[in-house]
Amino acid sequence: MKNRIILHIDMDYFFAQIEERENPQFKGKPVVVGADPKEGKGRGVVSTANYIARKYGIHSAMPISKAYQLCPKAVFLPVNHELYQKVSENIMNIVKKYSPRFELVSLDEAYLDLSETVVKPLLWQSYYDSYKKGEVLAKKLKKEIFKKEKLTSTVGIGPNKLIAKMASVEAKPDGLLVIKPNQIQKFLNPLDVEKIPGVGPKTAEVLRKLGVNKIKELSKIKKSKLKEIFGKVGKDIADKARGIDKSEVCPKTEVKSVGKEHTFDKDTRDPEIIFPTFEKIIKEVWQELQRGDFSIQGVSVICRFQGFETKSKQKSFEKAKSNLEFLEKTAKKLLLELLLKNQNLVRLIGLRVKVEE
DNA sequence: AAGTTCTTATTAC
DNA sequence: CTAACGGTAATAAGAACTT
Numbered sequence: 001m002k003n004r005i006i007l008h009i010d011m012d013y014f015f016a017q018i019e020e021r022e023n024p025q026f027k028g029k030p031v032v033v034g035a036d037p038k039e040g041k042g043r044g045v046v047s048t049a050n051y052i053a054r055k056y057g058i059h060s061a062m063p064i065s066k067a068y069q070l071c072p073k074a075v076f077l078p079v080n081h082e083l084y085q086k087v088s089e090n091i092m093n094i095v096k097k098y099s100p101r102f103e104l105v106s107l108d109e110a111y112l113d114l115s116e117t118v119v120k121p122l123l124w125q126s127y128y129d130s131y132k133k134g135e136v137l138a139k140k141l142k143k144e145i146f147k148k149e150k151l152t153s154t155v156g157i158g159p160n161k162l163i164a165k166m167a168s169v170e171a172k173p174d175g176l177l178v179i180k181p182n183q184i185q186k187f188l189n190p191l192d193v194e195k196i197p198g199v200g201p202k203t204a205e206v207l208r209k210l211g212v213n214k215i216k217e218l219s220k221i222k223k224s225k226l227k228e229i230f231g232k233v234g235k236d237i238a239d240k241a242r243g244i245d246k247s248e249v250c251p252k253t254e255v256k257s258v259g260k261e262h263t264f265d266k267d268t269r270d271p272e273i274i275f276p277t278f279e280k281i282i283k284e285v286w287q288e289l290q291r292g293d294f295s296i297q298g299v300s301v302i303c304r305f306q307g308f309e310t311k312s313k314q315k316s317f318e319k320a321k322s323n324l325e326f327l328e329k330t331a332k333k334l335l336l337e338l339l340l341k342n343q344n345l346v347r348l349i350g351l352r353v354k355v356e357e
Numbered sequence: 358a359a360g361t362t363c364t365t366a367t368t369a370c
Numbered sequence: 371c372t373a374a375c376g377g378t379a380a381t382a383a384g385a386a387c388t389t
Contacts, residue, residue: 034376035376040374043374043375043376044375044376044377045375045376045377047376061375061376062374062375063373063374063375063376064374064375064376065373065374065375066373066374066375069374231382231383232381232382232383233381233382253380255379256379256380257378257379257380258378258379259377259378259379260377260378261376261377261378262376262377263375263376263377308375348376348377350377350378352378352379
């Protein structure tokens with residue numbers, strides 16, 4: 001299908017909005033969902049903050065200690081994953097009804113390919129008429145979700161996943177933004193390069209040093225030049241700056257690795273803390289592996305030390321293994337090697353298993 | 358020299 | 371005082387190693 005219409009839906013400040021819904025007494029107050037702030041000594045990060053909290057400068061992924069500094073009187077709540085999972089299922093069951101071409105991105109995000117739904121049925125209509133139909137559909141979807149779940153969402157619509165996603169980001173909260181093919185450049189040009197999915201802080205910093213801040217400037221750089229600087233992703237970035245994205249809605253990717261990690265309350269070197277924690281991690285990863293018919297192709301152990309220096313050690317196997325004793329033996333050996341080579345205090349330990357099938 | 362494995366970095370939600 | 375930074379997963383690049 002050449003001319004597609006893709007919809008991206010993103011729930012507004014999802015975790016925090018659910019908490020507001022469940023606890024009306026929080027309405028009007030700053031709400032921060034994430035790690036325990038522990039009077040400002042917490043080690044985790046903010047998962048989601050409502051818009052009132054954001055006015056204090058609090059945002060996702062911010063250290064919870066900083067969030068506490070910015071607004072100690074905010075309502076701080078732990079992540080209630082079970083609840084959000086359930087609400088997510090309810091919502092996604094609604095979203096799915098609007099097109100069979102459905103792709104779940106995370107608990108609060110999904111794509112729909114509306115092409116079949118909205119382009120084909122009336123052959124006499126133009127591709128542009130279909131955008132109108134898409135917009136009507138989006139309004140209905142938002143309304144249905146709000147009626148049934150009392151939660152607001154934002155929808156973006158465009159000719160591909162990239163534009164749909166970027167449109168929804170610009171439109172939130174409680175928004176709807178439709179970008180037709182002839183509006184792509186106008187939409188992208190004034191946005192910061194970091195608005196492109198795949199351009200994070202590091203890439204943006206390199207671009208900034210080249211005097212490139214806006215997507216308009218980025219789109220003027222030759223693809224070959226970007227490829228030179230950023231390698232394979234440079235090519236993608238060049239396409240994205242021009243609004244080009246051929247990726248399909250749906251393909252559910254198979255699991256390639258399963259892992260667990262844990263950050264200690266304090267940096268430590270105490271074997272009475274480190275090893276029992278690691279045993280637990282191994283057991284949990286093994287549990288997770290049992291949920292599918294996985295075989296172990298490789299084991300990698302991660303240690304983050306004081307000062308955030310992160311080291312990993314891995315071992316892969318020609319013929320896949322599948323027994324707990326082997327996993328334990330290999331993982332412990334790798335951890336020992338890491339700890340011997342690095343004498344600093346340990347902040348985090350983790351285990352990741354490469355799997356097949 | 359080529360192919361595989363290991364290590365680190367970056368990104369996203 | 372000047373940083374503070376979770377957990378899970380994918381992917382890419384280059385180093386380090388086998389063969």
